[in-house]
Amino acid sequence: MTELQADQGAQALEIPHAQAKTQRNRDALIALAVFVVLALLPTVFSSKLLLDFVIRCAAYGLFATSLNLLVGYTGLISFGHGMFFGLGAYGFGLMMQKTGVPVPVAFIATLVITFVVALVIGAICVRLKEIYFAFVTLAFQMLIHSTILSWVSLTGGDQGLRGGIPRPPFLGIDLSNQLHLYVASCALLVIGLYLMHRIAQSPFGYTLRMIRDNAMRASFIGIDVWRAKLTIFVLAALFASTGGIIMALFVSGAYPEFAYWTISGEGIFINMLGGVTTFLGPMVGTVLLLILNDTVTRLTEYHGLVLGIVILFFAIGLRKGLMDFVVEWYAQRRNNAGERG
Amino acid sequence: MTRTRKPGVSRRATLAMMGAGALTFASPWLARAQAKTIKIGMPTILSGRVAQLGTSSRNAVMLEIEKVNAAGGLAGRQIEMVIRDSKGQPQEAARVARELVNTDGCEILIDAEASSGAFAVHEVARDLGVLCLHTNSETSALSADPKQHIPNAFRTARQGVHDSIVGGSYAAAIAKAKGLKKWATCSPDYAYGRDTTGEFVTYLKRFAPDIEIISESWPKLFQPDYTEVVTKILQAKPQALYSCLWGGDLTSYIDQANIYALFSQMEVFAVNMADYTALTVVKNLPKGIHSGNRYIKTYPATPENAAWGDAYKAKYNEYPTNWSWENATAIMLLAEASKKANSADGKKIAEAMRGLKIKSPFGADGTVTMRAEDQTLVGYAIGWGTTIPQEPYVPQVQAGDWKTIFELEAEWKKSKGYT
Numbered sequence: 001m002t003e004l005q006a007d008q009g010a011q012a013l014e015i016p017h018a019q020a021k022t023q024r025n026r027d028a029l030i031a032l033a034v035f036v037v038l039a040l041l042p043t044v045f046s047s048k049l050l051l052d053f054v055i056r057c058a059a060y061g062l063f064a065t066s067l068n069l070l071v072g073y074t075g076l077i078s079f080g081h082g083m084f085f086g087l088g089a090y091g092f093g094l095m096m097q098k099t100g101v102p103v104p105v106a107f108i109a110t111l112v113i114t115f116v117v118a119l120v121i122g123a124i125c126v127r128l129k130e131i132y133f134a135f136v137t138l139a140f141q142m143l144i145h146s147t148i149l150s151w152v153s154l155t156g157g158d159q160g161l162r163g164g165i166p167r168p169p170f171l172g173i174d175l176s177n178q179l180h181l182y183v184a185s186c187a188l189l190v191i192g193l194y195l196m197h198r199i200a201q202s203p204f205g206y207t208l209r210m211i212r213d214n215a216m217r218a219s220f221i222g223i224d225v226w227r228a229k230l231t232i233f234v235l236a237a238l239f240a241s242t243g244g245i246i247m248a249l250f251v252s253g254a255y256p257e258f259a260y261w262t263i264s265g266e267g268i269f270i271n272m273l274g275g276v277t278t279f280l281g282p283m284v285g286t287v288l289l290l291i292l293n294d295t296v297t298r299l300t301e302y303h304g305l306v307l308g309i310v311i312l313f314f315a316i317g318l319r320k321g322l323m324d325f326v327v328e329w330y331a332q333r334r335n336n337a338g339e340r341g
Numbered sequence: 342m343t344r345t346r347k348p349g350v351s352r353r354a355t356l357a358m359m360g361a362g363a364l365t366f367a368s369p370w371l372a373r374a375q376a377k378t379i380k381i382g383m384p385t386i387l388s389g390r391v392a393q394l395g396t397s398s399r400n401a402v403m404l405e406i407e408k409v410n411a412a413g414g415l416a417g418r419q420i421e422m423v424i425r426d427s428k429g430q431p432q433e434a435a436r437v438a439r440e441l442v443n444t445d446g447c448e449i450l451i452d453a454e455a456s457s458g459a460f461a462v463h464e465v466a467r468d469l470g471v472l473c474l475h476t477n478s479e480t481s482a483l484s485a486d487p488k489q490h491i492p493n494a495f496r497t498a499r500q501g502v503h504d505s506i507v508g509g510s511y512a513a514a515i516a517k518a519k520g521l522k523k524w525a526t527c528s529p530d531y532a533y534g535r536d537t538t539g540e541f542v543t544y545l546k547r548f549a550p551d552i553e554i555i556s557e558s559w560p561k562l563f564q565p566d567y568t569e570v571v572t573k574i575l576q577a578k579p580q581a582l583y584s585c586l587w588g589g590d591l592t593s594y595i596d597q598a599n600i601y602a603l604f605s606q607m608e609v610f611a612v613n614m615a616d617y618t619a620l621t622v623v624k625n626l627p628k629g630i631h632s633g634n635r636y637i638k639t640y641p642a643t644p645e646n647a648a649w650g651d652a653y654k655a656k657y658n659e660y661p662t663n664w665s666w667e668n669a670t671a672i673m674l675l676a677e678a679s680k681k682a683n684s685a686d687g688k689k690i691a692e693a694m695r696g697l698k699i700k701s702p703f704g705a706d707g708t709v710t711m712r713a714e715d716q717t718l719v720g721y722a723i724g725w726g727t728t729i730p731q732e733p734y735v736p737q738v739q740a741g742d743w744k745t746i747f748e749l750e751a752e753w754k755k756s757k758g759y760t
Contacts, residue, residue, distance in 0.1 A: 048443035157532035252464040255431040
């Protein structure tokens with residue numbers, strides 16, 4: 001570490017509380033502004049394609065960003081994150097189909113279920129490191145997937161939850177109306193991203209980065225690494241589950257594919273595409289992947305080939321995600337400008 | 342010397358991006374502007390393990406659409422098919438279906454999805470109210486369960502419960518004649534495999550009550566190696582074996598079981614054998630495997646069916662599949678219903694289609710009917726026969742009796758609490 005960097009570090013620690021508060025307020029303002037813009041979008045573009053697109057972006061975006069809390073911020077490469085996406089979809093769908101409780105109750109109850117399941121699975125998994133962690137999470141995912149497939153009387157097996165998800169209106173919000181669902185998804189997305197950003201910027205978020213960089217040092221200075229890892233594992237699961245709920249509402253059902261390893265794979269791919277070093281990387285990756293997927297499937301049935309080439313381009317060509325690349329490029333340009341000035 | 346260039350996005354790039362953006366959002370309206378033609382959207386599986394079946398669905402649809410268009414289209418409007426891959430994922434199937442209706446302006450959906458994808462498209466049809474014909478899902482609940490019922494969705498495919506009734510009664514007759522008491526089953530381990538096998542055994546025991554199942558095997562779907570399963574069955578020494586393995590799984594199973602000479606030691610009933618995708622791929626097709634008909638151009642043994650199979654072969658250089666006739670039937674029904682309603686409007690076509698009986702090369706008596714009460718296809722050719730190693734592969738097919746099917750189907754519905 002150079003003296004200059006050490007200096008910067010010291011300054012960062014001295015940020016007064018007032019400044020942290022303004023940061024928080026600024027985040028909240030940005031979130032509010034983004035939500036207003038998204039909510040007003042349908043008044044400008046009446047395209048239903050756009051609504052569907054943003055709803056799916058919300059589902060996958062929450063899922064991928066929450067995965068980045070594990071992968072990018074904590075260094076936990078989870079191959080089984082999709083299980084919580086599936087759990088959210090099934091939990092919510094079953095709750096609405098079987099009990100007929102109001103939507104917000106089912107939403108909260110699903111998150112509670114996810115919390116409990118994630119706590120149990122996390123308690124077992126986060127003790128493990130690297131490849132062992134990755135494989136045990138994958139194993140749990142396959143366990144949940146197999147359970148969904150074989151518990152036919154409850155889940156409908158490989159046919160999924162059939163008969164549609166009922167959604168009685170609440171507080172004037174009718175989620176069977178596409179526009180209402182759109183606004184609700186935008187709200188969940190923005191709130192989710194805001195909360196995740198707060199987590200990432202909090203002292204706890206910086207603890208996670210430290211664990212990622214050197215877990216042993218973290219434990220030497222008195223951090224309970226296991227507890228920190230478990231906390232973020234559970235928090236990430238809650239956001240992934242919210243993504244699953246949005247997806248269940250979008251397709252009006254839940255299918256075993258939602259809990260299959262391919263969903264986790266897509267999450268990892270989105271993170272590769274967008275980049276894991278910036279907070280918004282996975283969101284950019286989501287938009288990029290969905291645009292790619294939608295346009296390429298429209299144009300050719302050899303979409304696998306095209307997507308494969310794109311992956312190769314990012315993995316071998318750029319060697320980083322798009323946002324990483326943009327941020328670096330921007331920083332370099334500013335440096336150059338500074339030198340010239 | 343270095344090139345000087347202003348930082349930031351160039352004007353040319355901005356223009357290009359704006360152009361691309363405008364095109365993306367304007368394309369639906371451009372598409373809609375060319376009225377007169379009617380667009381039919383079709384999500385199906387064109388990649389992955391079952392791509393061959395998806396492709397055969399598309400082929401059959403295109404074959405029929407050409408005929409309909411040549412005869413003037415749907416109430417004077419030429420049909421344009423928009424066919425898109427769903428990769429066999431239900432969320433993609435739902436997305437593609439919505440996109441086809443909302444953006445591409447498709448007025449009718451042909452849902453050529455299997456299994457969960459069909460249920461996902463069904464929800465889209467429920468939401469958007471668009472006329473939807475399910476062509477590939479054979480899950481009985483799709484039309485039998487009243488919770489699934491919507492006025493704008495129809496099924497033009499065979500149905501699991503029909504297969505089980507016909508298979509059970511056919512197998513029971515042979516079991517009685519040959520004294521086959523000890524049975525084994527071997528089916529893929531997922532809902533279709535478990536349900537179909539369960540229903541088959543139910544009806545087998547109903548017609549021949551003294552039968553006993555002495556061994557059950559549930560290999561995984563798409564399992565490459567069946568040695569373990571084959572030896573387990575041989576050790577149990579059953580007199581007969583039932584299997585609803587299909588496609589590549591069935592052909593690998595037969596190839597591997599042939600090594601152990603399994604087929605000479607017991608009677609084998611494989612419901613999905615008599616489909617060209619399986620018949621033409623097996624290396625040494627054993628003689629005497631009992632199978633239900635999936636699609637075979639010699640059954641029904643009519644000139645119309647043979648001509649249809651040959652026309653397909655001539656055009657695509659391969660034989661049609663089970664999914665092919667189911668998709669062709671959808672277009673035939675659509676054309677007839679539109680003629681009857683004298684309209685291309687989805688609601689009017691749906692109205693005309695309920696209870697509609699049409700001439701069909703695939704009908705048991707030369708016709709098929711869209712049953713009004715549950716909007717599913719009945720009266721199609723359904724029967725069982727035994728294989729020979731060369732064409733016509735299944736020379737004699739014993740027809741199933743639709744009267745029995747209707748009686749037992751009604752009973753089955755009642756037992757499930759559907760009626």
